[in-house]
Amino acid sequence: MKSTQGDGHRHAPMEINHSEFRRLGKQLVDEIADHLERLRSGKVTAGKTPKEIRELLGNRQLPETGTDSGYLLANTTRMLMDYSLFNGHPRFFGYITSSPSPLGTLGDFLASAINQNVGSFSLAPVGTEIEAQTIRWIAEMIGYPSDCGGILVSGGNMANFVAFLSARRAKSAHDIRTQGARNDVRIYASTETHTWVQKAADMFGTGTDAIHWIPADNEQRMDTTLLEQAILSDKQRGLHPAIVIGTAGTVSTGAIDPLPEIASIARKHSLWFHVDGAYGAPAAILPEASEDLKGLQFADSVAVDPHKWLYAPLEVGCTLVRKKENLLDTFRFHVPYYRFGGTEDDQPINYYEYGPQNSRGFRALKVWLTIQQVGKQGYIGMIRDDIRLAEIMHEELRHYPELEPYKQSLSITTFRFVPQDLSGSNQQHEEYLNTLNTEILYRLQNSGEAYLSNAMYNGKFLLRACIVNFRTSVNDVKDLLRIIIRIGKDTDTALRQEGKPR
């Protein structure tokens, strides 16, 4: 063996000796700590184009031989610090991506070092039980029965997919496992539902035509009168109503469907009731949470996204299913070559039987550590502050005649920039206002001064701030509005000079 030298030990090119590992690790932690210290005074993003970033990496061939680890780590750290978008920045208000828990970051490092395979108890004894406890705690936080079944997955989409598959397996009129999808399930979802539902219907073979879209009201909440009418008319047509999906916090405006009413309609017609709480479910931890939100406790399954409002570093989503048998029934196959023991009265949990993955990482650790670091009261405080800041932003808009407020729900606030001579409802201006606000958003995102995303509301392009960021303060909110006023005025002037129609 070439890699075995005279001492009889193996010297693999990948191995790093202990003192070198220690040195590199400490250096990396120091640089990350420096980065966190500098975060607030730096930009949210360097705002580079795909081409610029591609050129940074260069068009090099697969390396033939190795490179020094220290050199690689130093260079890569610098590149990531210089060119990334930092969702941990206090003025990052985009999408629904949170500042990551610093303890969670360390937890991820630890998890990867121990490298547990949380597919089975025998491969990850502590990891398995930590995941089970994490799932119970997440359920408890959102007011869902903590004896439910559950599994951690990569994110909100996956969490919804796992629930969807369980729902369909439970409610299908035939044995879907052996006979496959036969277009016999009808799925009810409001028009504001996240696009995961189309992906699910497509990937899992029900087809998107199986989705019966229920209109949303002016507050973007599912109209439950229309829901019940839809179920009844489908039944009359001989179709098989099977699954209804409610959303606890829509992506665009944070709207919460009337979950208790949907629950009672689902019960009456024997439908599976799934709640997509990827964004909003954690807000159910607040004592002042609305009854609509607390209604997620009636669901047969809930999707939660710890990498959103529980501030876990990416990736981690979570599916909760009221009866754990539904998960097992969907994902467990008894095969002779897997022998994972335990005794009659001390059965191990083997997570490969609860979801689609076989080998699984230890994504529970970062969540488990953070939950203990801050406790229930810590989460109540942070989530409440995020909501309060979004409300303050909405209130502050009135100081700026050019900023037209729209919705405020959970920690999302939407508004748009309207030049003063174009205010008042005039359909003619709408096209220009959409162009203007699109351009404002583009310029803001590239400036790196702050980061927003957008929402569409009744054909209007709105600027949208979502605060799932424990670093954001009142000053950041006020700064954001001032920045938008400045960029808004500049952009308006520039567009008018270009002769864009108003």
Ligand SMILES: *Cc1c(COP(=O)(O)O)cnc(C)c1O
């Ligand atoms: C974010 C989100 C999703 C998708 O979650 P990912 O973690 O991005 O996969 C689904 N539904 C809602 C309501 C969301 O907010």
